[in-house]
Amino acid sequence: MNTPDHTPDLTPHRLIDHAGLLALARPRPDAAAKLAATPFPSDHLGDQALHGAILGSPHPHARILAIDTRAARALPGVHAVLTAADIPGTPCYGLRHVDRPVLCADKVRCIGDPVAVVAADTAEQAHAAVAAIRVDYALLAVVDDPLHALEAQAETVHAGGNLLHHLHHAHGDLGAAVAACEHVVEDEYHSPRQMHAYLETEGGIVEHDDDGRLVVRFGCQNPERDRQVIAGILNLPPDRLRVIGTPVGGSYGGKDELTIQPLAALLALKTGRAVRLHLNRGESTDLGVKRHPMRMRLRSGCDADGRLRFIEADILADTGAYATHGPEVLDAAIEHVVGPYAYDAVSLRGRLAYTNNGIAGAFRGFGAVQTQFALERQIDRLAALAGFDPLCFRQRNLAAPDAPGPLGQHVLPFDGPHRALDVLRTHALWTAPHRHADGRYLYGTGLALVHRSDGFGKGGPNAARLVLALAADGKLELRAGFTEMGQNLIGAATRMMADHLHCAEDDVRIVLGDSALTPDSGPTAASRTTSIIHRALRDHGPRWRAALVDAARVDVELPSAARTAAGGLVSEAGHPVLDYPSLARQCATTRPTLVIDLPAEETPSDIPAAHLVFGASAALAQVRVDSWSGQVKVERLVLANALGPVISAEGLLGQMEGGAVMGQGMATIEDLPSPGGRYAARNLDGYFIPTLADAPEIEVLAIENLMADDPAGPRGAGEISVNVAVPAVANAIAHATGLTVTRLPVTPDTVLDHLERQA
Amino acid sequence: MITVQFELNGKAVSVDCPPERRLLELLRETFHLTAAKPGCGIGRCGACMVWIDEQPVNACLVMAWQLEGRRVRSYENLATSTESAPVRDALARCGGLQCGYCTPGLAMTLTHLHRLEPRPKRDEAALLLAGNLCRCTGYGGIRRTLAQLFDPAIQAPLDESTPT
Incomplete structure (x- = not known):
């Protein structure tokens, strides 16, 4: 049997x-930096940065009748008190459904839903200003049960109704299959609302750089997407923004989408100053997914x-x-x-x-x-x-x-x-x-x-762009818009680079999560990054190895079968010919770069x-x-x-x-x-x-x-x-x-x- | 406002601040020492662990008035000292850190435990470390770190200077 x-x-x-x-197992490549207390995004205090604070809704569901910020604006140290009316561009964001207001204008839909945001010289002044904002609400019936939410008489959370998405799939002859059964189990199962509980709550800083860009530094999972969305909210061309999203003090999906970055960026834009914003655990619990x-x-x-x-x-x-x-x-x-x-x-x-x-x-x-x-x-x-x-x-x-x-x-x-x-x-x-x-x-x-x-x-953001480059110091770089959240992406990528480029791990540098340095690789999500990098190096590694050898040939006579190896190029027999730093110096003006566009691989x-x-x-x-x-x-x-x-x-x-x-x-x-x-x-x-x-x-x-x-x-x-x-x-x-x-x-x-x- | 004088990482310092100002905020905002992390603010997570007079303490639970004449040591100072070297080495080798946000606090507690005489047994050390939360590792690498540091049979090759 x-x-x-x-x-x-x-x-x-x-x-x-x-x-x-x-x-x-070996130590992670970034262990030393983490053990040396290298700052996380929320540790960047900036130079004379203003402190941001958010006024969130005290009600789960209410209509906003009026917002009065006059008293808050008049307080000492306050540089800006902003509401939805101050958003220069797109007032909402979202992925498939763009339904989330940067700041609520007409109604609030959950506790902590942001209504106004403040920047002040000190955290105390910012919180005092938040407390001085007057908001008149008309309370709405609270929808706290998904089953009741779908009943005809339920209060609607969004204008289109409470059924956000539904799907049905069936195949096979259900009646015949049921009839063939000797044993049937039927029950209703319930799963909990689990909290990510990343130890680094949402936080970071937005600063102005010398090139007139806003530099947004918050832990995230997709800096390039965030850049595009924030640019839309601020009504700025994307090249006026730089988004740095790595390293991340834990995410587990919770920092995949934007949360408070647009608010900090809005404050920095309006005040012309650097602005910090860092949620405490209570605020993070309210606002985090x-x-x-x-x-x-x-x-x-x-x-x-x-x-x-x-x-x-x-x-x-x-x-x-x-x-x-x-x-x-x-x-x-x-x-x-x-x-x-x-x-x-x-x-x-x-x-x-x-x-x-x-x-x-x-x-x-x-x-x-x-x-x-x-x-x-x-x-x-x-x-x-x-x-x-x-x-x-x-x-x-x-x-x-x-x-x-x-x-x-x-x-x-x-x-x-x-x-x-x-x-x-x-x-x-x-x-x-x-x-x-x-x-x-x-x-x-x-x-x-x-x-x-x-x-x-199928239909998701499955494509990815990665860049292979020879850096000025001779490191073989992999540049990806992914972020390091603790998953050992840097370690795995280093290992794959060494394997596929036939070099040593010391020859490699992994550059991550900075829209100014890294391409649009799509989200660091869905357990995809190792597979993506593997595919890219497996399919394009040989071309890149050849490109490095070709770059050397411009100025140096190489043996015909020269190849990449640990430390540099070697002859067929393995004798060193040219180390990578020398190669980089030699082709200073034309250092090779390979842009890899991986198409989405999806079910047909x-x-x-x-x-x-x-x-x-x-x-x-x-x-x-x-x-x-x-x-x-x-x-x-x-x-x-x-x-x-x-x-x-x-x-x-x-x-x-x-x-x-x-x-x-x-x-x-x-x-x-x-x-x-x-x-x-x-x-x-x-x-x-x-x-x-x-x-x-x-x-x-x-x-x-x-x-x-x-x-x-x-x-x-x-x-x-x-x-x-x-x-x-x-x-x-x-x-x-x-x-x-x-x-x-x-x-x-x-x-x-x-x-x-x-x- | 009060004036508080204490020792911070071996140097005498003086701060004027409200008496209830938390040590965590003083470290981060006044002294720009950000290794101590604000994970919860209520002493539950251990991410802001520092030493006061050589004892591990959650910096979020200490107010400025309590600091007069005390010796405060933060991870910035410990991280470059030989006292924490076995702990840092074990954490790196054993996979005791992932995102790394809990790591400074964890290393403060671990180093304290590792320096105690007599040194705690592995199980005792594990209990004493339960006030340091980690959401990434599932404590697998942290358990291996504890074995390296507190199990005499295992620690010998890693920590040869320690008398057995």
Whole structure:
């Protein structure tokens, strides 16, 4: 029994275990700078910079009747008090939907929605001026529930109505598939509003440089896009702006879109002075985006042989006051609710509602993590009903490696899900009993499997421009508009440059995140940057190596087979011919540069937002539940990642461990309720994130295999650990306690109520 | 306004400020020392950790009037000293930092613990470090750092000067 007939014949796994990854790991190239306390954007104090402060709405939903700034303007030290009327250009910004006012003019839609902004000589003066601004509001009914938001009589948050985005996808004969089922599970799952809790709150400075440019320095994920948008808001040509967005003191998606940069830039433009703006934690909590809470009704079934036949999903997501990435988040939620499994029929529906519950936006795991939690709970429950081991049940139901993707789209063939499960099948944590009790403690082991997309869906900003250059000092530069947020992009890029250019890592410099120095590479998001840089160097590295040799030939006679190597050009036999600094000096006026325009690689299928490339991860979680307190302690996590060749072992370890604990937090403690449109906490004393004492032992495994002729190469590692840890922990809690986990986080109260009912 | 005199990174300083002005703000705004970070402002995250009279303290919880005659040491000073060298080396080698925003505060606490006599055991050090939040690493690299620094069997090759 339990023989998976979808499992293909797998070539041997190219597996690196945790100890192997540790042996490969090296210090990040930027560790020394970070350990020397190199400033972050919000540490730049500037020379005589003014202090900015924002007047945010005290109401979740209200009409603005009047704003009186006269008293504020008259206060000492105040240089500017600006409202929407002072915006020279586009008054709103956004991505697919341009719906977010830089400053609110007619109504406010969430707590903290900016109404006015002040610049003054000191922070105290700025805050005094903010307090002196008079705003008359007419309160509107607060929309604090996404379901109510979609009712006909609901107050509308935006003029077009509260349904921001919806989609429906179906394939297969649903009726026949349901009829074939012996076991059906239907339930409603709830995922929390998780906060990014980057330790560097939004902050930075806007200064005037000697070329008459405004230099905007705030941590971000896409400096070039920010430059274009801010230029539109200020009604300036983009070349009057320079945006520096790196390094970033944590983002996880939360700094992907603009937040307060336009306000600081507006103040700097109007005052002619440098202006600092740095949110405190409370302001950051109010104004920063959160993970979309979702309610997910899932119904799925399998036949008597334990074969999945259908899945139906109805997803409702709360995007809060503004769209930002909401539509793409919902698209990802729908695409990933299917999982790497095969069905006869699929019927999916998603709706995204505006509410007055703050603002939800991009967050590592990006829509998928919510629905993967619900899906992997369903899978575990169906496996139990059908009498299968959870791992065998998953193996049995995997789509073939060359099967179409979740929405029926063409995807790159991939056997990662098969391999990830196969690796965990023999893991000691899985072959041990999956539950046991020891006095007051209940132990459980849970399994989850996810696949997740790389890059943006069809129609997204998938193209990228990168530049290779020989710098004046002889460094081989990679210039990219990406930012370093801690993910070890610099380390991974350095490694790839050395590999593809056949040089030493010391010969390389990675230049990031500065619109004056780097090209438009698109967003540092969607787990895409390593894959993008790999593609660029794989496809264009040979041309660049040849260009370096050709540049040398202009003035120097080189052996015919000269080539790049560590330190400089060498002969065919490896004898040094010309080092890179000498090469740079020699071609001082015509140093070579290669502009690489990578076209978007997307699925050819005509399905909006569908993805082409997927990676996979399977995880085991072991939890210990205290039957006295109801508290869940995650003791162990094992992550088997099928993401192709490991570029940076330290980067992979860091991304896996960090994301896994973020997922653990989402599954066990993290939620930010918004009753009446007001967040229940504004700081880390009311919103808890895991501490060192909460962190489990984490084992990371890397499966390097890709399918023969796979054109994409290494998959991104930035998000998938969150995606897989959340359902693994949820399933472990279910195994330990018998609780039907449908709502995250699993609070002690939920556990105790369940245990009391059982007693 | 009060006048407060204290020692900052080995130098005598004098500040005129409101008595309730936080040390974190003094460091950043008055002395332009930005290694201490304003992560929460309420003593929960540890990103603004400094030493006062050799003890780690959240700078956001200390008011100016409390500083009279005290010795304050910030990470700018510690980062260039040999005392923190084993800690910085271990953090870099073990992947104990990613974005790096929590790193100065974390290194202040770690260096303090590493200098204690007797040196805490690894588990004790881990408990004492739980007041320093990190959102990037999942504490994997920080656990490895702790093993390097506080597990005698592991620390020997890294920290040869330390008597066993």
